[in-house]
Amino acid sequence: MRLLTLTAALALTAGVAHADLVFPSLDYRTGPYAPNGIPFADGYADYFTLLNERDGGIGGVEARVLPCETGYNTEKGVECYEATKGEGSLIYQPLSTGITYQLIPKATADNIPVHSMGYGRTSAANGEVFPWVFNYPGTYWDAASIIVKHIIDQEGGDVSDKKIALVYHNSAYGKEPIRTLEKLSEKHGFDLQLLAVDHPGQEQKSTWLQVRRERPDYVVMWGWGVMNQVAIQEAASIRFPMDKFIGVWWSASENDTRPAGVAANGYKAITMHGVGDDFAIYDDLKTHVYDKGLSAGAGDQHGTVLYNRGMQAAMLAAEAARTAQEIHGVTEITPTMMRDGMEALKITDARLEELGLAGFMPTFSVSCDNHAAPGLGAIQQWDASNQTWSLITDFVAADREIVDPLIEEDATAYAQEVGITPGCM
């Protein structure tokens, strides 16, 4: 009981104002999703440490990262949200589609922006219906369409006699691309097979037995956490050709391909940013963060795909905060100002160059009509002998003819269900 009173007192006094910019990090370093959660969380934290150490924060105000362990579990994610929102949190990046779905109505009611970077609810791309939710630089439906485009390129333009199987995490996350793939299969005439894998995904024997029996020409994967490495190992054990196995950008890290060893050579995945640590920012990170012993976590994830992605998430949040500071002319911004900054965010080549991230990602600008700009993706391939990823295509656009009407349809349905009158803020 005494402990309870203690926490009670703690929870009640938590709302004290601080002169800093608060970036909660709903991360996960435990459980079956930790192999993917850790590098992202490290990258996220290290980027803000760099800003604090090198520039003294954003616009002179220190950034404070507020970590909260969710274990990729929605109940814990909501608890983290409730626990941290009183601390002046500017933006939520929950790194979980399930948690994002929970937070969309809650954060909208509390007027705190949510940035589900390449995950979450795809129709949040429509800023008129989802003014508080952003998913730039791309959505699952973009990813699905770009992957199919790549398959069509591989097949020389015709896939009408091909079979494509989707191996997906049986959750809101994994089910997200199904509708787009169904539309694409109607358009291009390929046969679509759906193979669900239940949480946490350690047991996939029956799934891959089905792949072996049905012999799809391509397997597309929407996996996360331990499910990724198990799938790649299972695919290797049935000798499925790796260059015909294509993951979404969340099934595309070193931690997913390494366990399968050389058998994973040639595995492909879509990505939304560049690979490796050949960017000028890594010199700054080394001087200001790593060499000072300020690395988050164990410090062994530098330069990996998901570390880069965590850094990208932090960079986009910091840039949005900077934009908000410029728009409103104050340094200590509120979540509402943060939202304005996100909607006016412009990532240009010049700015990327300044940040030491030249060529790291395509340029884009966010607007009320399009919260998911630019919707581009490139295909990366794993080289098992060098243990590196390399980009094998340019950043290409999704099939807007298919994706945009679907977004419109889903957003309109949501607006009706919840009773929102669409409009820009």
Add this chain to the structure above:
Amino acid sequence: MFYREAGEFKTSYAADHATFPIGFDFWRFWVVVGIAFLVVPFLINDYWEKAILLPFLIYALAAIGLNILTGYCGQVSLGTGGFLAVGAYACYKFMTGMDIHIPIGGGEYWSLILPPLNIALCVLLGGLTTAFVGVLFGLPSLRIKGFYLAVATLAAQFFLVWLFNKWEWTYNYSATGQITAGERDLFGILITGPNTEPWATYLFCLTFLFIFGWAARNLVRGRIGRQWMAIRDMDIAAEIIGVNPMAAKLSAFAVSSFYIGMAGALYFAVWNGAAEPTESFAIDKSFDVLFMIIIGGLGSITGSLIGAAFIVLLPVVFKNLFVGVLGWPTDIAEHLQIMTVGLLIILFLIKEPHGIASLWGTMKEKLRLWPFPY
């Protein structure tokens, strides 16, 4: 000294049969209820509501449900997660307007389309639907017992979760398979949706727990409850003295599932606002609720509440202590929390195999004799 029968004079049988025959107990109970209804709602914020009180109230209701089946009637069930899902999905269907179409041949359909119902009614109907499903899955209990029945209910768990993934009608054909609770109100006060006030949802769940906790307490003291306990203690003997095992077992399944169904409905509609079958109602939910009643005390309504508090609150308390007060890294805190909770469960089971409720009972016995124990 103050906790004793001496000086408590009863003038009617009804008074003698009261749940709390000792005056002090009686007043203590009402003080707790009074604080819960009249003081707590003014003190809580979103965090207290969403992370502590709602989970406690909802899991307590589910634990009472499972305790009726397992603790009172002796039928082990591992299907709690599945039954929670039935409650949640039924509530969702009633919230959004139940539509049933039954083909009657010749391409014709017999259709029943209900308008969206009041949220309190939806929760009750969610419970009733689950009671019906529970009876269906309770049928094997007439033939099999113990571990074998546990396995049969395990099948219910996996079947129901599969069903809600597969049967698109249950989630109104939503693309992601998620169900989402829209805004619903009771007497003009929002109960579901993102814009609710903490006190409103808290009082809504508390009222359900209070009314049905009260009902359960009186049910288990009455004729039906005694039948359940007779079946639990020795089913053959119970049959010989005239207890109908079919009626007793199936009524236990029905009542138990009714409670669990209501808990599932509240879990989805009021607490989380959205749910997906694989994550929200997986097998670990069944185990959580089973642990609650084992730790709290089998065959005790108080035990269900204590067990729910133990399992729900301990992780939150440890998290706040380790991360909030001591400032440890979140992953170490999480791992340590898992270990500590596990250790405490083992410790409690060794020290008090009949659950914390029996500790509470021993304390009351000691209080009666205090200050001259013998």
